[in-house]
Amino acid sequence: MLIAKVAVMVYGxxxxxxxxxxxxxxxxxxxxxxxxxxxxxxVVCSIASFLGQNWGLILGAIVAERLI
Incomplete structure (x- = not known):
């Protein structure tokens, strides 16, 4: 999961x-x-996921999907 958190941060x-x-x-x-x-x-989603909030990666995936 660390890779996903970092990927969301870098993508942001x-x-x-x-x-x-x-x-x-x-x-x-x-x-x-x-x-x-x-x-x-x-970036906010990534920070939230680093703080242990499960919604961070879920919302990050939704936002990233909408950017493509």
């Missing part, structure tokens, strides 16, 4: 960075907002 950080890059290159505010919101939600 990459989503935030991707939103920033999308904003910088194309001036897309939608990319910035969606990347930041979904990335922050994934």
């Amino acid at each position: 950080i990459l989503a935030i960075v991707g939103g920033i890059i999308g904003y910088k290159t194309a001036q897309s505010k939608v990319s910035l907002v969606s990347g930041s919101v979904s990335g922050a939600l994934l």
Whole structure:
């Protein structure tokens, strides 16, 4: 389960960075907002799962599935 927790954290950080890059290159505010919101939600889910909350990985999987 540690791999899943780390993967959700890394995916959240990459989503935030991707939103920033999308904003910088194309001036897309939608990319910035969606990347930041979904990335922050994934980071929160990862932190919750590290703290022992079972809903963290479940919600993280739902958010990650919606990003694809």
